[in-house]
Each structure stands twice: as C-alpha cells, then as structure tokens.
Amino acid sequence: MDSHSWASVYYALNKYTKPKVMNIDFENETVGDIVRQDYRAAKVFKSHHIDFCCGGGKSLLQVCQERNLDEQVLFKELNEAFIKQDGAHALDYDSWPIDLLADFIEKTHHRYVESAIPPLKQYLKKLAAVHGDAGPYLRVIEEIFNESAGNLVQHMKKEELMLFPYIRKMVLAKDGEAELSSPPFGKVENPIRMMISEHETEGDHFKQIEELSNGFEIPEWGCNTYAVTMQLLQEFQNDLHTHIHLENNILFPKALELEQMLNDKKANTTQPNACSI
Numbered sequence: 362m363d364s365h366s367w368a369s370v371y372y373a374l375n376k377y378t379k380p381k382v383m384n385i386d387f388e389n390e391t392v393g394d395i396v397r398q399d400y401r402a403a404k405v406f407k408s409h410h411i412d413f414c415c416g417g418g419k420s421l422l423q424v425c426q427e428r429n430l431d432e433q434v435l436f437k438e439l440n441e442a443f444i445k446q447d448g449a450h451a452l453d454y455d456s457w458p459i460d461l462l463a464d465f466i467e468k469t470h471h472r473y474v475e476s477a478i479p480p481l482k483q484y485l486k487k488l489a490a491v492h493g494d495a496g497p498y499l500r501v502i503e504e505i506f507n508e509s510a511g512n513l514v515q516h517m518k519k520e521e522l523m524l525f526p527y528i529r530k531m532v533l534a535k536d537g538e539a540e541l542s543s544p545p546f547g548k549v550e551n552p553i554r555m556m557i558s559e560h561e562t563e564g565d566h567f568k569q570i571e572e573l574s575n576g577f578e579i580p581e582w583g584c585n586t587y588a589v590t591m592q593l594l595q596e597f598q599n600d601l602h603t604h605i606h607l608e609n610n611i612l613f614p615k616a617l618e619l620e621q622m623l624n625d626k627k628a629n630t631t632q633p634n635a636c637s638i
Contacts, residue, residue, distance in 0.1 A: 392412070
C-alpha cells in the first residue's frame, strides 16, 4: 500500500480508532497531553477558552488556577466528553505511525487551508468595503487574515517539501527499507523549532481576529455575508487549532524521538568493538 495516499489515511480511520477511558492527573498532565490522548477534550477546553495547541504545555491544575475554574466541574465535563461516543469512536491519532499522520495532516488540514483562503479573502474584502465605516475593525481583520493566509501557505509548503518527506524517510530507515542521509537542515529539530514558532504567530493572529470580532459575533446591522464570513473564520480557527495540535503535540515529538533512535542505532553499529588483550 502506498503510504503517501488517501487509501492509507482511510485505512487508519478504521484501524486506529477506538474508545478510551482516561484517568486524569490534574497536577502533572498538560492540556496538550489530554487532547493528544483524546481529541474530544478539545471541545471542553474551547468552551472555557483554554488554549490546547500553542499554549498546551500548561498543566490542568495551572489552567484551573489561572482561569479560576472549578477542578471538579472540569473533571466532570472531560469525563462526559470521553464517555460520549456520538455513534462513533474517537480517532486515536497518538497510535498512528508518524508518516501516516503526516499524510493525514497534509491531505486534510493543508488542503482545507488552501481551499478556505480564497473565499474568505473575497468575503472580508467585501465586508471591509461595505461595512468598514460601521465596523472599522473589519479592515483590521482583513489585514490580519491576509497576512496570516500568506504565512500559512509558505509554512505548509516548507512542511510538504522539507519536513514531511524527511519524516517519511526516517520511517523507511527505521523499517530497514532505505538508508537515511543527512538532511540539508542538519537535525529535524531545526525545522520543527521553526514550525512551532510559526504556529505561535498564526495562533496569535487568530486570537486577535477573535477579539476584534468579539468572538465572531454578528452585530444587528450584520448582513448574510457578515454571518457567513464569521462562521467561516471560526471554522478556520477551529481547524487551525486541530492542525497545530496534531503537529506540536504528536507529530513533532515523535519525529524527534525517531531521529534520536536512528542516531543511537547508527552510533552503536559504527562504534568499533573494544579489543581485550
């Protein structure tokens, strides 16, 4: 089976889905850890405006203290989210092979971003022109989105042309199907560090858009185009959060672990045997 095809992604939807029962350690587990184990937690965190992607390194206890949340209430909501199946099992992304996860990200989230940008640009341009006087913030939102869209397109191309191919090569090397040569970027941590930094920038851009739009609220004078645009912006932000989560919390850490394993294996095989006299 071709690992870089939709068939492999569909295969994963069946093979790597399963129900989960989770124990939650509020003091030690981070928000990113929880969402990595079961993405249904994301809906709960979003309802409390808890950042689980770029800011996912905080423990649940720290988040509750900072946002003055009742731990028992959050615990109850998370467990209800984990138990609820809605007729289907949660996708267990954490169990996926990382080359498959890279394929999935590229063929779902990257393609979504590429298709969503043009209509959003068109709608935002129209809103800024027609309603810019009533809502001057619309011009700012248009400017921020256009900058973010350009950044994301470049960001995704770097992943597709540089990082993801190397991840796939590492998987082949681990399975003994290919020799792994040194990449032009040195170590995989170098592009990963860059990708994480860019994730934070675009996460901040959409925080600004959410704040400027008052949570994607539709004012009384808002037309149908306004309503559609706010819905699409919120959808775009939701997809971006999922996209960043899958990379920051699952794909990137596993890629770093795999490279270290391959380097250790290479060092062990090239090290000369000690000679005892």
